[in-house]
Amino acid sequence: MDVLLELLEDPAYRHILLNHLPVTGLSIGWIVLLWATIEARWRSILFGLVLVLVASASGLLVMAAGDDAYPLVFDLLDGTGRAWLDHHTEFAGRWGFLITLNAVAAAIAIGLGSWREDLQRLGGIVVLLTTVVSLITSGMIAESGGKIRHSEFRLTDPPPVESPGRIR
16 A cells, blocks of 8 residues: 555656557447437436546646656656657647636536437437547547657657747
8 A cells, every 4th residue: 555655745656657548448438428328318328428528627637647758757857758758748738728728628517418308319429429520639649659668659750849848
C-alpha cells in the first residue's frame, strides 16, 4: 500500500496512471451510449451519458497531473525526449479542451433529456458524435506522449513547437 501511495504522490506516475481513464472510459461510455441510443431507452441513455461525462471530466485530472509532472520529467529527458515533451504539452494544451467540451455536451444532454422526453435520443446521438472526436483527440495526445521516453516509437523528429519551453 505504501508503494501505491508513493506512486500516486509522484506527479509523473499519477499522470501516467490517470492517462488511461479518458480513453478507456470514453470507449466504454461510447459503446454503452450507442447501444442505449439504438434501443431508445432513457435510463440506458442516461447511464451512457453519465459514463461519458465522468470519463471526459477525468481528462481535467490527467491534464493537471501533466502540468505538475512537466518540470520533474523535463530534466530527466534527452534532447529528443524534451522536444517530444514540449510537443506533447503543446498538443494537449491546444486540443485537450475538446475532451472537456465533451463533458459539457454530456451534461447538457442529461439536462435536456431529463427536461424533455423528445430530446433524449437526440442528445445521445449528439454525444456519440462528440465522443468520437474526444476519443480521437485523446488517442492523438496519448500517442504523442508515448514518444517522450520510448525511443523505439520515435520514427520521426517532433514537429516544431511554436514557442520555446512550456506552452501551458
